Amino acid sequence: MTDQTIILKSVITCPRCGHTETEMMPTDSCQWFYECRSCKSVLKPKEGDCCVFCSYATVPCPPIQTGNSCCG
Template sequence: MSAVILESTITCPNCGHAETETMSTDACWYFYECKTCGTLLKPKPGDCCVFCSYGSVKCPPIQQQGSCCGG
């Protein structure tokens, strides 16, 4: 099993701003506010968190088990 990557770059679909964030290993981020335009990002249907929808790397639970954080 490969190591879990904890940094992911979230890209805002509204303005294109990209910000690298460190992901939690025990909780998902359901909301993320773009630091440039203020758009509140929410997971796309079928995704468990904003990292899975807008990040360069999926969240740690998906990387480890392939199942969503919330269940």
């Protein structure tokens, strides 16, 4: 079994205004809401995604990175 490096930082992009922000992802819970620091829109996961990082960021959340289900 090999150790897999989990990436904890991800760049999230607001679909409304295009603002990007590097954020630290939680390792013990899903993040269902995220407020854009630029336009103040509240992002929610797209249908079928478990969290805002899986929907709008460059790196999926830690549970998905390891092949597990998120918040399951």
